[in-house]
Amino acid sequence: MKSSKSETPLMRQYNQIKARYPGTVLLFRVGDFYETFADDAITISKELGITLTKRNNGGDQTPLAGFPHHSLDTYLPRLVKRGHRVAVCDQTEDPAEAKAAKKKIVDRDVTEVVTPGVTLNEKLLEHKQNNYAFAVHWSGSTAGVAFSDISTGEFALAQLDARELKSFLTLFAPAEILLSKKLKGNLPDGLDGYMLTYQEEWIFEHDYCYQLLLDHFQTHSLKGFGVEELTIAQVAAGALLHYIKENQKASLGHIRRIYAFENSHFMMLDASTKRNLELTASLQQGGTEGTLISILDETQTAMGARELRKWIMRPLKNLRDIRRRLDAVEALFKAHEIRNSLRDELEQIGDLERLISRISAGRANARDLTQLRLSLERILPVKMLLQKQESPLIVSLRDGLSGLIELQERIREAIVDDPPASLRDGGIIRESYSEELREIRDIARNGKRYIADIQKQLIQETGINSLKLGYNKVFGYYIEVTKVHQEKVPDTFIRKQTLVNAERYITPELKEIEEKVLSAEERMSTLEYELFNELRMQVSEYAEQIQQNAASIAAIDCLQSLAETAFLFNYVKPEVDDSTVIDIKGGRHPVVERSLPLGEPFIPNDIFLDTETEQLIIITGPNMAGKSIILRQTGLIVLMAQVGCFVPAQHARIGLVDKIFTRVGASDNLAAGESTFLVEMNEAANILNNATDKSLILLDEVGRGTSTFDGLSIAWSLAEYLHNQPSVAARTLFATHYHELNELESMYERVVNFNVQVKEHEGKVIFMRKLVKGGADHSYGIQVAGMAGLPKVVISRAQEILHNLEQHSLDITNKHGKLNELREGDEKLSSNGTASLPETGAAAAGTRKKAASSLSQKIPKQQPLPQFDLFGGAPDPQAEKIKEKLRQADLNTMTPINAMLFLVELKKEIGQL
Structure with a gap:
């Protein structure tokens, strides 16, 4: 930066303002353009494709790039969507006044800082999604969190265990997160992938934050909001409020309350579960097509669409609240004609939340006020339609509606029916609203006629028939x-100019009229703007009542949307209770059934889970048979029931679920240096460490990312753990290609085998999509590979290899067969968490000790150990070492898995010889 002596006045002003807003792109208003300089110019040139030029700055050439001021709404959103914080600097005085005052430069200041998380710009907001800014503050192992959507006025805080932060953030998908600068370079876990904005450390001081909150809400404490004790979260809330105030440079009167968000009220869904169940974003495209919300969203208002997204991402855990929603949906489901009429009325209601936010912040135009009036006019018809509804939830929402008739009338009296978009263009206020405005408009429209009328009046008053009015630029x-x-000229005339044959006069009254005529257009525009602002401030006083209307309309819209979906797609009301049962008859996947080709039916399936009897279902079957769909549809049906939605089934009884966990698919995380298998194990560990006996676990393959025996061992051990550990004995669906896991059914009382039925015809596989009792013993992998189009020679060779493996796999299958005898024993759960093997009917032939003895006797007969006497020499010492290992092995104390691993280890050693 050049010294102040060599800088031009304009660049000196620019640099002073730029220094106050570090880390932003500063759009600097110069006449009819927004200009950027230096690094900012280079940035917008690259981001927006704008030509980069140079400007003389005291002898130096400074990079320059800009665009016309009327293109701000085009370019600003593009910059913010690319992750930039943008400061908009406008001229704060009239250039003509600055010139008259002989000032070298017009006053300028930043009027708004727009960031991804803090904006009221409609082109930056998704009308069906909230736009949250977050602030996070840590104290030991506790995280204080605050979040706000300034476009709706929502403002909340929460205090939680820092380990829960990652999962908590996924509930909201924040557009921006504020942190203290002291965390730079030492970022806590769970914040990867978010846009982070660092603030000065002093902003995160409790005393400052607490006082800022008191000043804003104009209270003596926060007790009235129920957040007085959440001191760590108060710091986050104060820091967030500071950031919003600094950026918006406007009134935040629409942020009228702060509430404590209770995460414990909602079912926990971690990031992988939300992703795998495709609740609001598709796994493939990332959009909403093919997601649960795309099926359930029959809302008619933007507020309802945002609320429904919240409901889906935050299923309820309180039985009373769930039943209230279900009863309300049922009432609207049955009232078909009322629902149709309700949908028509709701469709005419604008986005009340965002309308009142823009109005309160001083960023609304006349069309916004008209839209508000038209929306309020539909409130009473909605209320009347619900008048005979007896559902407690509907009654409560109906009672929260108010038409605000007085406000409607005030807006109607002031604003014309079809106002222009720009406030500066005029023509927005009715003439009848202001006598002064009516007079000025009359003058502006009829200026020449007005002057002619004055001339006639003066002729009559003076009796001078030749008197005339003229105009020149001088006076x-x-x-x-x-x-x-x-001689007839009145004394009130003031001589101004003498001509050869005439005299020119002025009067104070004429000067007053002149001022009115010449400045009528400007005065009319100014007066309309003043009247509009006065009305806007009056409307903003109703912010709380309008927000209450918005909340009630949003919930009503959600309820009718769920009822409409149930009607359209033949859903049923689920029975939700506090039992340990999940009993689904004829369950269907809500998304897949809607995406099938016309005429192709969806094959429904039954699922029964109970922690007391059938806690863990092992599902086997080939790829493409439908195992994953069955898992996902079970998770979605449970989630939908606790959202308060009817479900795609013939019958459903859902025992309350506190958490849903999914482990589906295989993908790596190269950025974090995590392999596919490590990602898989991270997800499995998360489940085992956080599941409870009230959870639902959906496992779609475990252990496939490593070797066969490693993977099988992990899958087996994980299944045993879920069965035997009371604290995590959750209702579980476990889809797998490891057919060996079918053995668990005979070993454990709450494990049940199912498979997805297929038929083989002339070497081809026909998928029946039906879940049936019993385990599968064949994966049909080669047949599926053939369906995928692999060359016939590859398929043929694969079949040969498979046949050879099946015929010559004594090292695996025979040993595994003998391990079945080990499973007939009776082994208790060891202290290190290994599985217990309860005695079953199959163990009647003998005890575990006899089975182990039989195995040690039969293995040498079926598969004699080689002597390894290469070239006729003496026996290999390593072979003797292997024999010694066999002699020392205590088969009586080995679990099935340990025995299998022991045999695999021997096989590897033999293979190395």
Whole structure:
């Protein structure tokens, strides 16, 4: 930066303002353009494709790029969507006034800082999604969190265990997160992938934050909001409020309350579960197509669409609240005609939340006020439609509606029916609203006629028939009287100019009229703007009542949307209770059934889970048979029931679920240096460490990312753990290709085998999509590979290899067969968490000790150990070492998995010889 002596006044002003807003792109208003300089110019040139030029700055050439001021709404959103914080600097005084005052430069200041998380710009907001800014503050192992959507006025805080932060953030998908600068370079876990904005450390001081909150809400404490004790979260809330105030430079009167968000009220869904169940974003495209919300969203208002997204991402855990929603949906489901009429009325209601936010912040135009009036006019018809509804939830929402008739009338009296978009263009206020405005408009429209009328009046008053009014640029309007009639000129006329044959006069009244005529257009525009702002401030006083209307309309819209979906797609009301049962008859996947080709039916399936009897279902079957769909549809049906939605089934009884966990698919995380298998194990560990006996676990393959025996061992051990550990004995669906896991059914009382039925015809597989009792013993992988189009020679060779493996796999299958005898024993759960093997009917032939003895006797007969006497020499010492290992092995104490691993280890050693 050049010294102040060499800088031009404009660049000096620019640099001073830029220094106050570090980390932003500063759009600097110069005449009819927004200009950027230096690094900012280079940035917007690259981001927006704008030509980069140079400007002389005291002898130096400074990079320059800009665009016309009327293109701000085009370019600003593009910059913010690319992750930039943008400061908009406008001229704060009239250039003509600055010139008259002989000032070298017009006053300028930043009027708004727009960031991804803090904006009221409609082009930056998704009308069906909230736009949250977050602030996070840590104290030991506790995280204080605050979040706000300034476009709706929502403002909340929460205090939680820092380990829960990652999952908490996924509930909201924040557009921006504020942190203290002291965390730079030492970022806590769970914040990867978000836009982070660092603030000065002093902003995160409790005393400052607490006082800022008190000042804003104009209270003596926060007790009235129920957040007085959440001291760590108060710091986050104060820091967030500070950031919003600094950026918006406007009134935040629409942020009228702060509430404590209770995460414990909602079912926990971690990031992988939300992703795998495709609740609001598709796994493939990332949009909403093919998601649960795309099926359930029959809302008619933007507020309802945003609320429904919240409901889906935050299923309820309180039985009373769930039943209230279900009863309300049922009432609207049955009232078909009322629902149709309700949908028509709701469709005409604008986005009340965002309308009142823009109005309160001073960023609304006349069309916004008209839209508000038209929306309020539909409130009473909605209320009347619900008048006979007896559902407690509907009654409560109906009672929260108010038409605000007085406000409607005030807006109707002031604003014309079809106002222009721009406030500066005029024509927004009705003439009848202001006598002064009516007079000015009359003058502006009929200026020449007005002057002619004044001339006639003066002729009548003076009796000078030749009197006329004229105008010149030197002294404006004048009265011209010929010298013949000078004696008739009244004393009130003031001589201004003498001509050869006439005199020119002015009067104070004429100067007043001149001022009105010449400045009528400007005065009319200014007066309309003043009247509009006065009305806007009056409307903003109703912010709380309008927000209450918005909340009630949003919930009503959600309820009718769920009822409409149930009607359209043949859903049923689920029975939700506090049992340990999940009993679904004829369950269907809500998304898949809607995406099938016309005429192709969806094959429904039954699922029964109970922690007391059938806690863990092992599902086997080939790829493409439908195992994953069955898992996902079970999770979605449970989630929908606790959202308060009817479900795609013939019957459903859902025992309350506190958490849903999914482990589906395989993908790596290269950015974090995590392999596919490590990602898989991270997800599995998360489940085992956080599941409870009230949870629902959906496992779609475990252990496939490593070797066969490693993977099988992990899958087996994980299944045993879920069965035997009371604290995590959750209702579980476990889809797998490891057919060996079918053995668990005979070993454990709450494990049940199912498979997805297929038929083989002339070497081809026909998928029946039906879940049936019993385990599968064949994966049909080669047949599926053939369906995928692999060359026939590859398929043929694969079949040969498979046949050879099946015929010559004594090292695996025979040993595994003998391990079945080990499973007939009776082994208790060891202290290190290994599985217990309860005695079953199959163990009647003998005890575990006899089975182990039988195995040790039969293995040498079926598969004699080689002597390894290469070239006729003496026995290999390593072979003797293997024999010694066999002699020392205590088969009586080995679990099935340990025995299998022991045999695999021997096989590897033999293979190395």
